[in-house]
Amino acid sequence: MHVVEFETTASDGTARAGTATTANGSYTTPLFMPVGTRGAIKYLSADDYDALGAQIVLGNTYHLMMRPGADTVAHFGGLAKFAGWSGLTLTDSGGFQVFSLEPDVDDEGVTFASTYDGTKHRFTPEKAVETQQLLGADIQMVLDVCPPLPSPPEVIRLALERTNAWAKRARDHHTRPDQALFGIVQGGVSEVMRAESAERTAALEFDGYGIGGLSVGETRDEMIPALAAAIEHLPTNRPRYLMGVGDPASIVEAVNLGVDQFDCVMQTRLGRHGTALTSEGRVNLKRQEFALSDEPIDVSCTCSVCARHSRGYIRHLFKVGEPTASRLVSLHNVAWTLRLLEQMRAAIIDGTFQDLRRDVLAVWG
C-alpha cells in the first residue's frame, strides 16, 4: 500500500480543504471525480480531462475486467496510460456492479454471470485486489458488500461483517507499493453500525476511506446522520470518499461533515440526455421554450461550452439527434460540478463555507 497523506489546508467547522498525496502526484480537496466507466468518460477523452482540470478520473473494475480485460489494460501500462491520460485514476472494486447482477454471495466471495456474454465468474476480495493491481490506478478500493436501502438490520449487519472481513483479506493481499488501497465503511442508515464499521475499518489502517452504501434509496435526512457517525470514527490524516454521490445538495452536506472526494455518473448521464446542472437547478435543454434562446446553458458558468454555445443551438442538436449535443452538455455538467467543488474549497479557505452551503441548498435542497 502507498500511504495517502492527507494534509488539511483549512477548516470551516467540520468542513475541510486539503491536499492528498499519492505515489504519482497529489490532488486538492474537496474534489469531484468524473467517471470513465469503460475507460473513457462518455463522449470525452484525455484532452478533455486536461481542459476540464480534472484531477482524478474513475474507471470501473467490473467493466474493464470483462472488456478489454485487466491484463490488456496492464499491457498498456495501466488505466491512465491506456486512456492516454497523465492525471490520477481510481478504480472501484467492481462490487457495486457485481451485486446488481443478483449474484450468489457467500463468506468467501461472489459468483455472477457476465452481462457481456453470460459466462460465470467468481469474484473474491483477493481477485478484486489482483484485478485492480493490473488495472493499475493510483487508488483502488476493497471489495465490499453494498446492500440496497431500505434493508432489514440483519442484512445490513451481514454486509458490514463481510465487508470488514473482506477488507482485511484485501489489505493482506495487496502488494503493489505505488498503489493506494482504500477501505470501505458500510452500515446502512444506522448510526451505530456506521460508527462500528468506521472504527473497525480504520483499525485496519487503510490509505484512505470510502463510505459506501449511501444514496442508494434513502432520503438525505437519513443519509446525513449515518455519514456523520462514520466520519467521526475515521482518522483525520486520511482522505474520505463518499462513493457514488454527486447531487449538489448531498455533496455540500457531505463536505460540511468533512468528506473530501466524490464520484458520480449523474453528470454525464443527465448531460447526454439533455439535462444540465445550472446555478438555478436542473434544466431540460430539449424544452420548446429554448428554441430561440441566445443564453448559454448557465450564464454564470465559466466552461468552454457556455463560452460559445447557446441553449437554442444545443436544443437543436438534441432535436435532430446530433451526438455533439450529448458531448456539449456532458462537458458542461462535469465542468460545472468540478467548479462547484472548487468553490467549496475556496469558501472553506475563506471561512465562508456556510454561506455557500446555504446558497447551494436553496437551489438543490
Added chain:
Amino acid sequence: MHVVEFETTASDGTARAGTATTANGSYTTPLFMPVGTRGAIKYLSADDYDALGAQIVLGNTYHLMMRPGADTVAHFGGLAKFAGWSGLTLTDSGGFQVFSLEPDVDDEGVTFASTYDGTKHRFTPEKAVETQQLLGADIQMVLDVCPPLPSPPEVIRLALERTNAWAKRARDHHTRPDQALFGIVQGGVSEVMRAESAERTAALEFDGYGIGGLSVGETRDEMIPALAAAIEHLPTNRPRYLMGVGDPASIVEAVNLGVDQFDCVMQTRLGRHGTALTSEGRVNLKRQEFALSDEPIDVSCTCSVCARHSRGYIRHLFKVGEPTASRLVSLHNVAWTLRLLEQMRAAIIDGTFQDLRRDVLAVWG
C-alpha cells in the same frame, strides 16, 4: 453578390495554391472543408474546428431549412454564429438531398416530401437563394440538377439546361452583399457538355464555381477528363470547388487539374464507424489484430488523437460501444485530410507537387 477574389500564390503545372477572399475573411487553397450537415460536424463542435485549423465548415441547406428552420438560424445571426464559430461557412443549395428524395421536377423547380415529417415542399432556385441568405453562410451555392451516373445523354442535357437556367435565376435573385454565390457546372462525364456548361456558367459571372455531379457512380478515369474540360472554361481569378469529393486519390487528381476546394462527409462517416484514413490507406480499427497495438492510428500523423491514443485503446472503445471512439476517429480523419491538403499546397509552392501526387496515388489510386 460578394466577389470572391482568387489570387494564385504558386502554380505547379495546372495545380495551383492561392488565397480566396470573402467578405468575412480569406482562406488558403487547396482546401478541404469538413461538413456539419445539421449545424455540427458529428461528435465535434466549434472548439474542435478551431483546434483542427478548419477554415470553412459546410452546412446542409435541406436539413437546416427543415430543422431548426432557416429563420431560426437567421435569428441566431446565421450558421456560423449559431454554431458558435468565428470561421467561414458555406451552404450547399439543398438540391443534392432534394433530388435524392424522388421529387417531381419541372422547369420551374422541384416538389418533394420532407424526410422529417412527410410534408410537401416546393423548392425553386429563388427559394434556395432566399433560404441560404437566411442561413447566412459566407458562400452559398445555386440550386442545380444533379443526375446520377450513368444517365442517358438526354438526362444529362436536361440537367445541364435546367442548371444553367436556374443559375441565372439564382444570380438575379441574390441580394445579400456580404455573401458570395457560386454557380455550378454539370454535364455528366461528357467533356463536350462539361465544357459547354462551364462556359455558360462562367458567362453568368459568379463569385466562384462549383463542379457538381461527379463522384456519383462513375470511375475516376471517367471523372478526370470531364473535370479537366470544365476547368479549362472557368476563369482563373475565381475559386473552383469540386463538390462532395473527398477520397485522397480524387482530391490529388483534381488539385492537379487546378481545383481549389473540396467537401466530403466520408471523413466523418468512416471515422464514426471505425475506419481511419492513414498514410498507408484505410485502416479498420475494429480488427482483432489491433487489440494490443500501442501504435497511434497513423505514426506519421500530427493530430491530437495520434499524439496520445493507441489503436488498441480506440479499438476497445469501439468494441464496447463508447461514443468517444467515433469522436476520436472523426477528429483524426478530418485532421488527416486537412493536413493532406496543406501538404499539397506546400508541395505546389515548392514545385514538388508531382512527387506528392505520385505518393498519394501509390497508396490511394
